[in-house]
Amino acid sequence: MRDILPPESGRWRRFTSVFAEVVEAAGYQQVISPLLEDLGVFVRIGDATDVVTKEMYDFVDKGERHVALRPEMTASVCRAYAQHRPTPPWKVFYSGPNFRYEKPQRGRYRQFDQVGIEVLGVDDPHLDVEVIALAWEFYRRLGLRRVVLVVNSLGEPDDRARYVEALRRHFEAAGDGLGAQSRETLQKNPLRVLDSKRPADQDVIAGAPAIADFYSDEAAEHFATVRAGLDRLGIEYVVEPKLVRGLDYYRRTIFEIQGGTLDSAQNALGGGGRYDGLVEALGGPSTPGIGFALGVDRTLLACDDEGVFAAVAPPLDAFLVDITGGQEAAAITAELRAAGLRSDRAFDNRSMKAQMKLANRSGAAHAVIVGDAELASGTVLVKPLRTDGEQVGIARDDLIRHLLGSTSND
Numbered sequence: 001m002r003d004i005l006p007p008e009s010g011r012w013r014r015f016t017s018v019f020a021e022v023v024e025a026a027g028y029q030q031v032i033s034p035l036l037e038d039l040g041v042f043v044r045i046g047d048a049t050d051v052v053t054k055e056m057y058d059f060v061d062k063g064e065r066h067v068a069l070r071p072e073m074t075a076s077v078c079r080a081y082a083q084h085r086p087t088p089p090w091k092v093f094y095s096g097p098n099f100r101y102e103k104p105q106r107g108r109y110r111q112f113d114q115v116g117i118e119v120l121g122v123d124d125p126h127l128d129v130e131v132i133a134l135a136w137e138f139y140r141r142l143g144l145r146r147v148v149l150v151v152n153s154l155g156e157p158d159d160r161a162r163y164v165e166a167l168r169r170h171f172e173a174a175g176d177g178l179g180a181q182s183r184e185t186l187q188k189n190p191l192r193v194l195d196s197k198r199p200a201d202q203d204v205i206a207g208a209p210a211i212a213d214f215y216s217d218e219a220a221e222h223f224a225t226v227r228a229g230l231d232r233l234g235i236e237y238v239v240e241p242k243l244v245r246g247l248d249y250y251r252r253t254i255f256e257i258q259g260g261t262l263d264s265a266q267n268a269l270g271g272g273g274r275y276d277g278l279v280e281a282l283g284g285p286s287t288p289g290i291g292f293a294l295g296v297d298r299t300l301l302a303c304d305d306e307g308v309f310a311a312v313a314p315p316l317d318a319f320l321v322d323i324t325g326g327q328e329a330a331a332i333t334a335e336l337r338a339a340g341l342r343s344d345r346a347f348d349n350r351s352m353k354a355q356m357k358l359a360n361r362s363g364a365a366h367a368v369i370v371g372d373a374e375l376a377s378g379t380v381l382v383k384p385l386r387t388d389g390e391q392v393g394i395a396r397d398d399l400i401r402h403l404l405g406s407t408s409n410d
């Protein structure tokens with residue numbers, strides 16, 4: 001778990017607000033769900049997934065309830081839908097921390113943030129296109145270029161079940177051709193074996209049956225419409241028949257956005273897909289669902305690697321240097337802030353020299369200086385700090401106009 005300090009923390013906030021702008025423009029509204037849920041909510045993600053079997057932060061609370069810190073937000077959103085029954089289609093977005101007990105490394109943390117969207121109550125493949133396009137648009141807005149959109153379909157639940165059986169037979173027949181770890185995964189979830197990055201497994205994986213051969217007509221048509229929709233929007237993608245994703249609730253369309261700069265185990269910056277059936281499993285009516293979540297930590301690492309969406313401290317317009325005791329600095333900063341001008345000041349009645357040093361270090365555009373002579377004559381000295389301009393003395397009543405003028409000239 002990490003501390004996110006300034007100015008990095010400011011970048012996190014900007015990240016979330018750019019995301020909100022992108023999805024609010026498409027009619028999504030924010031849902032805020034609790035960090036903690038009944039453990040049963042998350043078990044529905046799939047009891048054969050690492051997220052549920054190994055990585056859950058769960059405990060018994062003082063009321064003897066078995067609860068868990070959320071490892072993701074899709075299950076919480078579906079639980080909320082089942083509980084409150086809003087009118088579909090329900091288009092929501094979210095942002096916040098999640099918890100998974102994983103082995104920490106670059107791009108993998110025990111507390112990490114996600115932003116994401118979910119839509120409940122719409123079966124239409126054109127919605128899949130909208131959802132994928134919004135994730136893509138957001139990455140474009142961040143300025144990321146070395147990202148790849150990977151899509152696949154897992155078919156209808158029956159197709160998926162027949163495929164899983166075929167995979168099981170294929171992998172079992174391979175015997176020792178699969179490493180011990182993958183043989184263990186096979187017992188729980190044959191699909192996840194496709195995810196193995198271990199070199200020893202690759203030959204057997206390459207020869208595995210392809211999901212496309214198991215699609216029903218309906219599933220094939222749904223996926224074809226999604227691909228045609230992405231083509232129509234000019235969004236480039238790669239169809240990856242072995243993409244399976246790490247959570248068990250997916251049906252039909254799934255997708256990932258992969259970065260080009262992180263280790264392959266951490267290269268998924270975000271992902272999502274359809275999860276028709278999850279609301280039902282949480283006690284609600286039969287409801288189709290689709291969404292995605294993007295990892296904030298990982299996406300910002302990708303931004304660093306590509307040199308885009310940099311962390312910047314919000315620049316100050318003015319820094320007050322008051323050598324008359326400090327009351328003037330209090331009054332002037334209050335006036336400037338009320339006028340929308342960012343201003344800071346020195347404290348502790350330091351010397352002129354010490355205050356000027358702070359002013360320079362603050363990165364402010366101007367130092368506003370008040371000495372005894374200025375106080376007596378109702379004036380201030382304004383010294384540009386970022387340009388070579390001259391220091392000028394102006395009437396105190398003109399300060400805001402003066403600073404606003406130089407802000408718009410900058």
Ligand code: HAM
Nearest residue numbers: 072074108109112268269270272273291292293295298
């Ligand atoms: P996920 O693939 O488990 O999907 O996580 C989505 C993203 O969260 C990942 O691509 C990654 O960027 C980030 N992430 C996951 N675990 C960690 C970690 N330990 N450290 C840092 N980042 C991490 C879901 O969570 C689904 N709920 C997505 C979804 C929404 N599907 C449908 N709707």
